[in-house]
Amino acid sequence: MPNPAELVAELRNSFRSGKTRPLSFRITQLRNLLRMYSEKKDEIVRALHDDLRKCPAEAIVMEIDFLVNDLKNTLWNLDQWARPEYVEKDLANLLDTAYVQREPYGVVLVIGAWNYPIQLTLLPFHGALAAGNCVLIKPSEVSAASAKLIEEIIPQYVDNDCYKVMNGGIPETTDLLKQRFDYIFYTGNTAVGKIVHAAANRHLTPVTLELGGKSPCYIDSSADIKTATKRIIWGKMTNMGQTCVAPDYLLCTKEVEKKFLETATLILREFYGPDLKRSPDLGRIVNDRHFERLQGLLEGGTVALGGDTDAHDRFMGLTVLTDVKSDAAVLQQEIFGPILPVVNVADVKEAIDYLQEREKPLALYVFSNRKADVELLLKNTSSGSVCVNDVIMQLVVDTLPFGGVGNSGMGGYHGKFSLDTFSHKKAILYKDLGLVGEVLGAAKYPPLTNGKIAYLRFMLAKRPPFLMRLVKGVLGGLGPFLGGVLALYLWQKYTQI
Incomplete structure (x- = not known):
């Protein structure tokens, strides 16, 4: 196992040499990664199947293509994004030059997540590389096949002096966090996020924390229930609910709840056939520990739909819980699986009260054709992002930042925001x-x-x-x-x- 201190020292020496600063060098590395996703597509698809039994279509569209599109966007725009940003001045400096210049932080640690183990590990790597940093990548050990693949293929395509991969479990990550980095980017759960933040504080290292939390979904009677149900089930069952921005629970009236349950039964059959377990489009829970945790969450309410489980196969069908107790674990922790509890509220104002009393979510979903109610929710709640009349799709818009707020994280990335995240914005005044x-x-x-x-x-x-x-x-x-x-x-x- 590589020595973390030695790896960081090697990366720091490479950064100090200035090797990563020229835009031409960074563009070459990004093009090499683009070629990697093409040449290693089959290996990536196999690794994702081994870890999560992701179907090829989901692996390609939500992991490989997501990365490819990000790289293309960066390559087309990096020259413009990296240019100095000239600013307005007062009379005292009117004849001088004032601008903001982006510069790399130095040595960056990127800690990936297991649920989208290729995308969520390498997408921030794109941004850190594009900004001119040296990078140490730490994939999640939970998705072992993907972690091993990243360790094997990254050195084949990018400069080994400037970009390194270190695998390992909790002890190795703990040792890594003892080192002094210039920036840390972590994707994962809130509990570990606090540990990462505390470790960064020892060196006053800036961090981005992409965490999870609850992502509520409000539906009112004005919404088209069939379309809403389709979109919610798609978002909930993608990657078997193991998505940080999957709809976590529903907020609706009893009347809407009844219509949703009736419609969901039909939609599930339409999407996955009469036997969900046999559907080629559904993956599996990542490991036994997470499966057992999900089974424990089922005790928090009444199973109104679904409830099918197979511990041996780590399979769980969509399970809708009603009459959920307010203190139930399923309403307290991030679910990260195909369980969908329903919380009944009388109207939008009661929904707002409910949301305001809880931690700020990573995403808020609103299904409504009442513009006034949508505006009430937008103005009176705080969340990392909001998507109206759909779920998850806000991630696809790379001109929007992706990130949380409060308990759901800090900082954001995607597109130009990734370059901003991994760049120090240096103020420069050039006087005559x-x-x-x-x-x-x-x-x-x-x-x-x-x-x-x-x-x-x-x-x-x-x-x-x-x-x-x-x-x-x-x-x-x-x-x-x-x-x-x-x-x-x-x-x-x-x-x-």
């Missing part, structure tokens, strides 16, 4: 050493007379953006000489008091 620049700023030097103070206040006062653009345009048209004359006039006007 010439006469004009010196005249404009000379009032800051002692002795500070009343005239100098008046001049400084005038030059530093905030003005409407349109006015500053007008002044900048006028000065630009006047040229340096006349600009200098204007500066001298202002100096004399305000300092001769």
Whole structure:
């Protein structure tokens, strides 16, 4: 087993050499990863089947294609994203250059998750690489086949001095977290997220925590129940519910609950046939420990639909629970499986009260054709994301950030937001050493007379953006000489008091 301290030291030396900074180097590495997903597609599909029995279509669309599309988007836009961002200035700095320059943090640790073991491990790796960091990847040991595959194929396609993979369980991860990183990105549950955050605090290391929590789904009587039920069941049964943004529980009236149960029976048969266990489109629970945990959650309410389980095969059909006790474990912890409890509320205001009393969710789903009620939910609840009249699909929009808030995480990524996450935004002011620049700023030097103070206040006062653009345009048209004359006039006007 590699020594974590030695791996980090090697990566730090590589980063200090400046190897990862040129945009051309990063683009080459990203293109190599794009080629990897094409050439290793079959191996990836097999590993995902071994770990979670994912069907090929789900493995390709939700893991491989997701990564491929992210890479293409990054490659097409990285040159533009990485450019300096010039900012507005006040009069005192109008002739100077002020901009934000992204720079890599240094050595980044990416800790992946087991439920989408390829996508959730390598997607943040894309962003860290694109930003110019050196990266140590730690796949989840729970999805052992995928972790082993990542360890085998990553060194075949990217620079081994700058990007490394370390496998192992809890002891190895604990040793890793003792090392000093410049950034840590963790995807997983809230309990471990707190451990990662505490470890990062020892070195004041910034972190992104992509956690889980509850993702409630509100449905009212105005929604098209058939469409809503289809979308909810699809989202709940994708990866057998082992998705951080899967709908976790339903909030609805008793009337809507009855319609949902009636419709769900028909939709399940339409999607998966008369025997869910035989469906080629359904995977399995990742291991025995998680299966036993899910079976324990079934005790929290009345099984109104489903309830089929097979411990030997780690299979569990969609199970809807009604009359759930408020203190039941199924309502307290993230479910991460095909169990869907129903919480009855009288109306949207009661639903808002219920949500406000609990931890902030990773995602909130709203099925309603009442725009006023949707706006009430949007304005009076807090969550990592919201999707109205569908589930999970907000992840597909890579111009939206993906991440949690509060108990469901901190920070976000996807698309340009990934580059932002793994980049320090350095503020740069480039001042002129010439006469004009010196005249404009000379009032800051002692002795500070009343005239100098008046001049400084005038030059530093905030003005409407349109006015500053007008002044900048006028000065630009006047040229340096006349600009200098204007500066001298202002100096004399305000300092001769």
